Amino acid sequence: MLSRPSELPGNAVQIFDSLLHYLVEEHVDYAxxxxxxxxxxxxxxxxxxxxxxxxxxxxxxxxxxLLEKQCTDSVLPLVVSTPKHEDCLFKKKFVLEQIEMKLDTGLDRDRVDLLHRSINAIIGWVKIYLQTEQKKTDFKPETDQDTLASPACIAVVQFVSKMVYRIRDSLDGKNVEALMLELGSRFHRVIYEHLQQFQYNSSGAMCVICDVNEYRKCAKEFRVPLVNTLFDTLHALCNLLLVKPENLKQVCNGDQLAVLERPILLSFIQLRSDYKTQKIANSLKGLAT
Known part of the structure; x- marks a missing residue:
């Protein structure tokens, strides 16, 4: 009713141009x-x-x-049989590609990928928090205590779970898959390196296994098979801190650990508080080869 049939395609494109400019370029881009x-x-x-x-x-x-839906439902039908059709599609594609580029590349001075910066912030906090809050006595208590996950572990799991939920709520498709893979892999690396900084007695070994069980539950929220495998293997490695010395070689040759290089197995066995005893030495004969 507001446009003559001959003017309808041109007017529709003008309105769409205004929508792209004010909604996408000035509002979304600014955000x-x-x-x-x-x-x-x-x-x-x-x-x-x-x-x-x-x-x-x-x-x-x-x-x-919503913008793409409106374009498909309301704008394109008005211009589909006119020369304005290709022009409209090109403008939409160009503007949305600029937004996608900003998401992928970021604008920081080092041109570091924006999502990677977010991962750095998450992993950086986990690393710093564990360094400052995890106590040596968590894994080498002087007396027997209830076997529970450590407070530092619980805090980290709660934080990471919250971040995983927010990421899944914000991204979709290949973006979320790629981000979950990188975040999960780096989360595992931080936990792996963190646990190698301590020495464990039998009570402490029970505690660290409880911690790793909590990390494994958290890892399942990533929905990435590789991340699950990494934490399952870490759990198997932590069992080396608890098993009796005479069973070490058998556990090392089990399904989960047999594929690992011997130095990795030894690096965990060396964290045992009884590592330098003769029993351990006898159990390790032939393991290093």
Missing amino acids: LELGLQSVPIPETKTTQPQLFFFDVVRQCNAIIH
Whole structure:
């Protein structure tokens, strides 16, 4: 009613151009700029990083999905049989590619991938928190105690689980799959290296196995088979801290550990508080070859 039939395609494209400019370029793009600036870098403190960027991404994705639906349902039918059709598709594609590029590349001074910066913030906090809050007595208590996961482990699992939920709520498709794989792999590496900094008696070995069980539950939330395998193997390695000396060789040759290089197995066995005893020495004969 507001446009003559001959003017309808041109008017539709003009309105769509305005929508792309004000909604995408001035609103969504500006929000991403602010989101980029809010991504923290790992700092030497135990305060959990506030990753507002994922909330920005979630809202931007919702806007873009609605925009594409409106374009398909309302704009393209008006221009589909006119020369304006290709022009409309090109403009939409160009504007959305710029947004995607900003998500993928980021605008920090080192051109580091934005999502990787978010992973750095998450992993950086986990590493710093464990370094400052995990006590040596957690894994080498002087007296027997109830076998529970350590407070440091519980705090880390709660934080990482919260981050995994936010990432899955914000991203979709291949973006979330790639991010979960990298975050899960780096999370495993931090835990693996962290546990190798301690010495374990029998009570402490029970505690670390409880910790790794909590990490394994958390790892399942990533929904990445490789990450599950990494933490299952770590759990098997931690069993080397608990088994009787005479059973070490048998456990090392079990299904989960037989595929690992001998130095990896020895690096965990050396963390036992009884490592230098004759029983351990006898059990390790032939293992290093």
